[in-house]
Amino acid sequence: MGQSANDVVVVANRLPVDATAGPDGSTHWEQSPGGLVTALDPLLRERPVTWIGWSGRFADDAADAVPLPDRVGSCDLVEVPLTRSQVEDYYEGFCNATIWPLYHDAIVAPVYHRRTWEAYQQVNRVFADAVAAVAAPGATVWVHDYQLQLVPQFVRQVRPDVTIGFFLHIPFPPHELFAQLPWRRQIIEGMLGADLVGFHRPEGVLNFLVLAHRLCGLSPESGSVQVRGLDDNRTVRVGAFPISIDSRSLDSLARDPQVREKARLLRHDLGNPGTILLGVDRLDYTKGIDVRLKAFAELLDDGDLDPTDVTLVQVATPSREGVEEYQRIRQEIELVVGRALGDHGAIGSVPVRYLHQSMPREELVAFYVAADIMLVTPLRDGMNLVCKEYVACRTDEDGALVLSEFTGASAELSEAYLVNPYDAEGVKRAILDAVHAPQEDRMRRMRSMRATVFDNDVERWGTSFLEALRRAGHNRYETVDSRTAAEINE
Numbered sequence: 001m002g003q004s005a006n007d008v009v010v011v012a013n014r015l016p017v018d019a020t021a022g023p024d025g026s027t028h029w030e031q032s033p034g035g036l037v038t039a040l041d042p043l044l045r046e047r048p049v050t051w052i053g054w055s056g057r058f059a060d061d062a063a064d065a066v067p068l069p070d071r072v073g074s075c076d077l078v079e080v081p082l083t084r085s086q087v088e089d090y091y092e093g094f095c096n097a098t099i100w101p102l103y104h105d106a107i108v109a110p111v112y113h114r115r116t117w118e119a120y121q122q123v124n125r126v127f128a129d130a131v132a133a134v135a136a137p138g139a140t141v142w143v144h145d146y147q148l149q150l151v152p153q154f155v156r157q158v159r160p161d162v163t164i165g166f167f168l169h170i171p172f173p174p175h176e177l178f179a180q181l182p183w184r185r186q187i188i189e190g191m192l193g194a195d196l197v198g199f200h201r202p203e204g205v206l207n208f209l210v211l212a213h214r215l216c217g218l219s220p221e222s223g224s225v226q227v228r229g230l231d232d233n234r235t236v237r238v239g240a241f242p243i244s245i246d247s248r249s250l251d252s253l254a255r256d257p258q259v260r261e262k263a264r265l266l267r268h269d270l271g272n273p274g275t276i277l278l279g280v281d282r283l284d285y286t287k288g289i290d291v292r293l294k295a296f297a298e299l300l301d302d303g304d305l306d307p308t309d310v311t312l313v314q315v316a317t318p319s320r321e322g323v324e325e326y327q328r329i330r331q332e333i334e335l336v337v338g339r340a341l342g343d344h345g346a347i348g349s350v351p352v353r354y355l356h357q358s359m360p361r362e363e364l365v366a367f368y369v370a371a372d373i374m375l376v377t378p379l380r381d382g383m384n385l386v387c388k389e390y391v392a393c394r395t396d397e398d399g400a401l402v403l404s405e406f407t408g409a410s411a412e413l414s415e416a417y418l419v420n421p422y423d424a425e426g427v428k429r430a431i432l433d434a435v436h437a438p439q440e441d442r443m444r445r446m447r448s449m450r451a452t453v454f455d456n457d458v459e460r461w462g463t464s465f466l467e468a469l470r471r472a473g474h475n476r477y478e479t480v481d482s483r484t485a486a487e488i489n490e
């Protein structure tokens with residue numbers, strides 16, 4: 001029997017398509033680059049899947065009537081229609097003003113509104129209904145990220161035949177923080193609807209198991225927890241699956257003569273400075289963009305770096321512009337950039353370049369190839385793919401990475417110049433160490449990091465999660481009590 005796309009269902013907040021305006025002003029849909037699509041590419045190459053998500057357009061916007069394609073690449077698309085007010089309350093509200101800051105150490109204060117929680121539950125229910133409607137009997141359903149934490153439970157209630165995996169792409173906080181959430185038990189119960197719950201780091205696994213105990217009264221073991229209910233007696237597996245990148249394809253793009261020429265031109269256009277430092281992020285207050293800009297500005301102030309010989313390029317993709325805290329961090333970053341330029345710029349010498357834009361992959365890779373030092377200084381980050389991308393693009397095995405200890409990636413990239421982003425002096429010292437490191441030392445570190453990034457690539461991430469999910473589904477009723485699966489199913 002042939003494989004049907006409905007045998008594997010991917011569920012994520014966004015569909016892997018973006019509406020793009022053509023030169024004549026008309027809109028058409030294109031496969032969106034990067035993000036989850038790239039991560040799941042190896043899976044998508046292997047078999048057809050159905051992808052359920054929101055398209056980015058509002059269901060109540062009558063003017064926006066360009067039909068969505070039924071499929072892109074090997075993905076059948078199923079749109080979850082969301083109205084403007086649902087997006088405001090569920091996405092901008094509960095997802096990005098409550099869960100996102102709470103899970104990132106409450107760097108900005110999370111807000112708790114009953115109205116947005118209502119919308120979160122309602123939208124999660126809509127996603128779950130869409131899954132229940134399309135998943136083939138016994139299908140594998142892979143639910144992604146913090147926007148959809150209730151979907152596993154909602155799907156299980158109506159489709160107990162499917163195998164459900166849930167993966168969280170952001171950090172998962174300890175009880176001390178999580179306990180603030182008024183709806184804390186409901187969120188854990190939502191995730192426990194899955195057969196396998198995955199995090200980037202073992203810390204996330206531990207935090208989840210402790211919360212399952214404290215909030216739901218369960219007795220977890222290492223790597224699993226048994227859920228007990230009247231007609232629901234299952235084992236939920238919990239594990240760490242550190243995400244990665246398509247290292248080989250980035251490596252080959254970085255070797256492409258056109259990309260190398262682009263990198264050469266970039267250096268030339270920047271005035272061929274002795275050292276180029278680079279930051280690439282979504283414009284988010286978790287990313288510590290201000291941390292590195294302030295450290296760099298102070299190094300110029302102190303005379304430790306020569307503004308005519310170093311340039312810092314910061315590329316920041318516009319992000320979540322409807323959320324107030326994102327408008328504030330943007331203003332703060334622009335203030336620091338402006339101040340550094342006012343104090344240290346000169347006609348013909350511009351020590352900071354700031355690009356508030358998204359860019360095509362080839363161009364991004366040209367920046368990675370051109371940069372001598374990559375600055376990745378988040379205050380908290382689930383993994384951080386940018387630092388791995390930089391390493392994969394360093395085909396000359398040279399270049400230095402300054403990396404925050406508070407990224408998931410720091411556990412793997414221990415040869416980076418690791419920094420505590422809250423320690424301004426420490427960040428400055430690490431930047432100077434990276435600038436002045438002997439080439440031999442830089443190359444030793446880079447070779448070791450490249451080996452890591454090539455060993456643990458995204459293909460390995462995807463296949464190991466799916467393999468663990470297959471086993472988890474298979475052994476769902478392998479419990480320690482005396483009832484057999486057949487009895488439980490009766």
Ligand code: ADQ
Pocket residue numbers: 034035169170243280281282315316317357358359360364381382383384385386387389
């Ligand atoms: P993000 O917070 O978005 O992801 P990150 O992991 O760094 O952070 O991924 C960003 C991606 O966007 C990278 O692939 C990068 O190349 C791309 N990108 C950034 N700026 C860009 C620009 N200006 N133009 C084009 N592309 C740009 C969340 C979590 C992370 C986790 C990932 C994956 O917050 O911790 O690593 O999911 O699980």
